[in-house]
Amino acid sequence: MKEKNYVAYEYKTVTTAVKDRARTIDEAEAFGWEAAETSDPAGNNCMITFRRDRRIEHRAELVRLEKSAQEIRATLDDLERGKTRAAKIFSWTFGVFSTLLAGGGMSLVMAGESTVKNLICGIVLGVVGIALCFVNYPIYNKIAFKKTKELTPAIDSGEEALANVLEKGNELLSAKEI
Numbered sequence: 356m357k358e359k360n361y362v363a364y365e366y367k368t369v370t371t372a373v374k375d376r377a378r379t380i381d382e383a384e385a386f387g388w389e390a391a392e393t394s395d396p397a398g399n400n401c402m403i404t405f406r407r408d409r410r411i412e413h414r415a416e417l418v419r420l421e422k423s424a425q426e427i428r429a430t431l432d433d434l435e436r437g438k439t440r441a442a443k444i445f446s447w448t449f450g451v452f453s454t455l456l457a458g459g460g461m462s463l464v465m466a467g468e469s470t471v472k473n474l475i476c477g478i479v480l481g482v483v484g485i486a487l488c489f490v491n492y493p494i495y496n497k498i499a500f501k502k503t504k505e506l507t508p509a510i511d512s513g514e515e516a517l518a519n520v521l522e523k524g525n526e527l528l529s530a531k532e533i
Contacts, residue, residue: 386528453485455484
């Protein structure tokens with residue numbers, strides 16, 4: 356009778372953005388996971404199923420390092436979103452105000468009394484509203500650039516910390532003793 360080498364695996368499934376698929380697989384491999392299956396993208400997300408030998412050496416330490424890496428990744432993702440958060444809030448608010456101003460000018464011309472004063476005021480309000488709409492994007496870029504410049508050092512140090520944790524996890528996979 357032929358003897359089989361049975362390996363018991365533990366599994367986990369991760370949903371990630373399609374653009375982050377390779378990064379997610381690379382980070383998981385540093386802790387002994389291997390991608391067993393990847394689903395076809397549904398929209399912007401895909402599911403990746405990972406497996407790892409249950410009897411892997413230094414499992415407890417790998418789990419601790421993996422949680423640390425996930426916390427660092429969550430912080431980095433929040434910092435990345437923070438680069439444009441303030442600019443988006445300003446842009447939406449300013450855009451709504453500009454549109455209301457242009458609409459108010461149009462309403463003054465069309466719905467108000469037919470006087471030269473209302474016509475001139477409506478045209479001026481409409482032109483100012485449209486001009487503010489055009490100015491919105493450059494202001495958005497300026498705010499986003501400033502915030503990106505401010506957050507880049509924190510993101511770089513976070514990426515360095517993540518790389519160190521991933522290296523420790525990878526070293527543990529080949530280490531015989533801690």
